[in-house]
Amino acid sequence: MKIRRVGWTGLRVEPPSSADVPRLAAEIRRRRNHGELSGLAEIVPAAHTLLLVAHRGSEELLDRLARELPTWDLPPARTDGSRLHRIPVRFDGADLDEIAARVGLSRDRVIAHLLRARLRVAFLGFSPGWAYIEGVPAEIQVPRRDSPRARVPGGSVCIANGYLGIYARPSPSGWWIVGTTDVPVWNLEADPPALFGVGDRVQLVEAP
Structure with a gap:
């Protein structure tokens, strides 16, 4: 240490x-x-x-x-005692086809991996409401984009470097867009304003 x-x-x-x-x-x-x-x-x-x-x-x-x-003796990693957030996602991301081509899978298989992923909030930062969510399956992990976008819409669900993130508001981004969600991850009228906390579990579900 x-x-x-x-x-x-x-x-x-x-x-x-x-x-x-x-x-x-x-x-x-x-x-x-x-x-x-x-x-x-x-x-x-x-x-x-x-x-x-x-x-x-x-x-x-x-x-x-x-x-x-x-x-110090550390406690075991939490497996089921943390909060679980089920996030409905429309898998309409502009980068899904390119991700699929990079990892050698079909678009549907990429989505299936995301839906089965055991995701957990590793840490917070970058912007209000932003959580670095770990657990993206190795089969679909991709590095950051070579050419970042000047703007992605709020609600964009993105992946890069083994993490998944959800943008609370429009923002520049070098991550790959896999979908969108209407779930507010930052709400100043809520207490606390941030939806996610460190250690929370996250499950993506397909939006109707």
Whole structure:
């Protein structure tokens, strides 16, 4: 486990495996909820790292965590206790045929892989409501587009580099569009505004 301080109040943690990031984040949240880490202000998971931010005046907590984190026993990965979002998708994406050609499958087989995929929110970022959703099957994984688009519509369901994402609003994008959805992933009138949370499960279903 690689650990280093970031500024006065931050600690960057890189576990041995990216699969350990959500497990470590869950254990830190559990301990904070039980009052053990009351000086911890933020827990920010990313693809391979975790950023911990302490309240001002609690910086010594980061020194303690740097010593103790490598010795912690982590909980098993969650399999069925997290929220499940069923997202209706119209598989009308402009890139489906090109994805199919790249991976050597038919358009229908690409869609079938997406419908069977066991997807989970790995981390959040990039723009309001955006979730990096892991679990895109290896058979249909593609890298980012060589030529990004200047604009994709809000509601676009896209894949790239093993992740799936849903755009809350029109945005530039280098990802491949597989479909569209009417599900709002960011709603300022909701609490919280973001539909997805880290660890949530996601299932795509074909929209009627």
